[in-house]
Amino acid sequence: MILGKVCGTVVSTRKVQKLQGYKLLIIKPLFKENADYIVAADNIGAGIGETVLVTQGHNTQYALDRNEVPIDAIVVGIIDGDQYIEIK
Secondary structure (H helix, E strand, C coil): CEEEEEEEEECCCCCCHHHCCCEEEEEEECCCCCCCCEEEEECCCCCCCCEEEEEEHHHHHHHCCCCCCCCCEEEEEECCCHHHCCCC
16 A cells, blocks of 8 residues: 555546546655656545555455456545654
8 A cells, every 4th residue: 555645637538438437646655765656546535635545456456336447546545634644
């Protein structure tokens, strides 16, 4: 799992039918130097500027409402207050 900050959204006028209902968010991973941005699906309502918890890979299928959706990363949680996150 990855902690990240929502930096923007991806707008797509055409997409695979199974992706209907999922918002696509651009996530900047926290606590990783030189990390690439991630495009993650969202169906829990995360917005720009929020800190989120993202899962990637085959585990995303467990967080989906439908089976066999072509998604590699999905937002599974919105962090209430990132001021409490510490690295030791």
